[in-house]
Amino acid sequence: MRLSNLVNIGPKMEELLISAGIHDAEALKELGAVKAAYQVRKKHPESEIRLASLEGALRGTRWHNITEEERSQLEVEYESLMIG
Numbered sequence: 001m002r003l004s005n006l007v008n009i010g011p012k013m014e015e016l017l018i019s020a021g022i023h024d025a026e027a028l029k030e031l032g033a034v035k036a037a038y039q040v041r042k043k044h045p046e047s048e049i050r051l052a053s054l055e056g057a058l059r060g061t062r063w064h065n066i067t068e069e070e071r072s073q074l075e076v077e078y079e080s081l082m083i084g
Helices: 011-019 025-031 033-043 051-059 068-083
Strands: none
Touching (some): 011 033, 025 051
């Protein structure tokens, strides 16, 4: 399935994901939101990747349905990868 068929994934986000080696929805699901964001950030350090958008895409829900607690947990996981 194309990435742009997922909720929250528009053309720009799809382009970033593909350029970072994440070519379809299955690859995104396999990586998960945090690792996918990390992979995009490594390729495009200037990009603003939204963890809640990626997590929502994986769950099939809009990003604003991801709770603050869940967003915080995603950020903690992401930061631990960045420090890694």
